[in-house]
Amino acid sequence: MKNSIRHPLFYIVISFITSLLFSNTSIAAEEDFNSLVKRLQADKPKFAKRQQNLLNERYDLADRIVQGVTMSRGKGVQAGVRVKLPAGTSWEKLASLSPEEIKNKNLWPAGFLPLPHPHHEAGGMIFPRFLIDETKKQTDRDLTRFDLDFDLPNHLLPEFPAPIYLTTRPDLGDVSQGQLVTLTNFYDLFKDILNPKQLEGLRLLVTPFPQQQFNATGDRRSLKPHQGVACFDCHANGHTNASTHTVGDIRPNEHRHRIDTPTLRGLNIQRLFGSQRALKTVEDFTEFEQRAAYFDGAPADATLKGTNILERGSQVHFMSEFQSILDFPPAPKLNIYGKLDATKASGSELRGQDVFFGKGQCASCHIPPYYTDNLMHNLKVERFFKEVTINGRKASADGPIKTFPLRGIKDSPPYLHDDRLLTLADTVEFFNLVLELKLEKQEKDDLVAFLLTL
Structure with missing residues (x-):
């Protein structure tokens, strides 16, 4: 059969009609x-x-800053966990449960679900x-x-x-x-x-x-x-x-x-x-x-x-x-390898660095000196909750997400790919549950202190 040759305009028109449909x-x-x-x-x-x-249901929105720490031009960095817990539980109790137990008991904090757009049905910038x-x-x-x-x-x-x-x-x-x-x-x-x-x-x-x-x-x-x-x-x-x-x-x-x-x-x-x-x-x-x-x-x-x-x-x-x-x-406390200079860092910051590279498993993805592996990872957060639609946004599987660099992270709130985590303390609690780390309170506080030095 003889091949037909079409004018380039034909394909432009077809493409436009398809996009309309x-x-x-x-x-x-x-x-x-x-x-x-x-x-x-x-x-x-x-x-x-x-x-x-x-x-207001999900978060404590108060203006409460970390003492002695600011962003690069002096704005205060917000302190503490802002995600509200379900009634009758604590972060320690929650971390002791398996993902299946958290899901079956509906204990996944609402602030750890995807955050909808201000008007999700409308969307837009x-x-x-x-x-x-x-x-x-x-x-x-x-x-x-x-x-x-x-x-x-x-x-x-x-x-x-x-x-x-x-x-x-x-x-x-x-x-x-x-x-x-x-x-x-x-x-x-x-x-x-x-x-x-x-x-x-x-x-x-x-x-x-x-x-x-x-x-x-x-x-x-x-x-x-x-x-x-x-x-x-x-x-x-x-x-x-x-x-x-x-x-x-x-x-x-x-x-x-x-x-x-x-x-x-x-x-x-x-x-x-x-x-x-x-x-x-x-x-x-x-x-x-x-x-x-x-x-x-x-x-x-x-x-x-x-x-x-x-x-x-x-x-x-x-x-x-x-x-x-x-x-x-x-980042004046970091050396050329992207790790803390022990002569400049506090005890809490140094302990936090140990958690980051050890029990916290953070360095599995966030590798110094820039604290990224340039890969994508699927956290499979959906194993912790039942699918639900809130304000037009269906909370289900997120899929793989890129590893963002952590250098300068204190300057870039809110966190995660959809702004659901308001502070670095929220981020630590989120990953403590998602990665099933079972960090102690002091370890979590020290880890936040380390992140603030990056």
């Missing part, structure tokens, strides 16, 4: 924008109250108020959504704006000079520090492009037509401000994870990108974000709302070149 959003029957705003604003208090009730206010002040670009607000209190989030450290100029310390880096100031701050490719990469990272909720169509979540979102709106100053979203590559919607925006610090030593996607290069991830993640994995929406197709050989490469020189913050 399989998109989880509908762009065919567009609701009048004023009606959309009115309807969603009316629903906003109901969902905000639902989320706040959930947070949502930013803390401090980022919205500073971005508006500098650029006159408003990242407010008319349908929902960010949910976690500011004292539980990373410091803002975060300092920027460069692998190429460690002598300079924080090169941000205490400013949020945006399109208005990046050139003056970096023109004498970066080479032309890196500077162009930074320009692209602070340039807004259309996104699912922030664009110029009638299916947006900003009151006015919008320029869009920049990479550094979430990864503020190359770090994180805890802005959240729902992952674009999982369906149906109730199984989609809330996203913990990871820091970009230390990107040069990482080999996997995305909490579960296992993308192999920074370039892959940068391109993926623009083509798919910005639009919830719906190509038809991306086409309609104005996807930004980056040129791989120059733009993507330049962006990744800047991202790859973002360094971890200084």
Whole structure:
């Protein structure tokens, strides 16, 4: 049979029609924008109250800091376990039970279940108020959504704006000079520090492009037509401000994870990108974000709302070149091998290091000097609880999750891939149960002290 040769336009049309058919959003029957705003604003208090009730049920949200420890620019680090226990139990009693017993008795702490998006059914990018206010002040670009607000209190989030450290100029310390880096100031701050490719990469990272909720169509979540979102709106100053979203590559919607925006610090030593996607290069991830993640994995929406197709050989490469020189913050108690200098560390910190490399099994995945193995691991947390849907999020199996570096970890709350762990003490209790370690209270306290030195 003679092979038929089709015009390239044929495949473009077929691809677009397919994306329309399989998109989880509908762009065919567009609701009048004023009606959309009115309807969603009316629903906003109901969902905000639902989320706040959930947070209060799960966590102690008090502002209570670790004495004598701060993030890199001086913000206090939150102290203590914040996850609330089921009535009648303790962390020691819980750790003595098997996963089957915890599951059968419904004793898994609710705060250790996946944390839903502020409005999980709606999803989409949502930013803390401090980022919205500073971005508006500098650029006159408003990242407010008319349908929902960010949910976690500011004292539980990373410091803002975060300092920027460069692998190429460690002598300079924080090169941000205490400013949020945006399109208005990046050139003056970096023109004498970066080479032309890196500077162009930074320009692209602070340039807004259309996104699912922030664009110029009638299916947006900003009151006015919008320029869009920049990479550094979430990864503020190359770090994180805890802005959240729902992952674009999982369906149906109730199984989609809330996203913990990871820091970009230390990107040069990482080999996997995305909490579960296992993308192999920074370039892959940068391109993926623009083509798919910005639009919830719906190509038809991306086409309609104005996807930004980056040129791989120059733009993507330049962006990744800047991202790859973002360094971890200084850790003055660590030696060149990434372990504690015994002359600088306290007894508790040194004991915590012993737990980390011994009974705690932490170093099985988090290997110094950067405390990652660049692999993915399945914690199988689902063995501890029965499947349940909460606020639109179905708690079930998470699957494999990448090993994030622990260097500078005190600067990056909340923790885990979906923000469910508010403090490092919560994280230690979580892994004590998941790994069935049976750590004593003093061992857990010492382990937290060690993590704070990284």
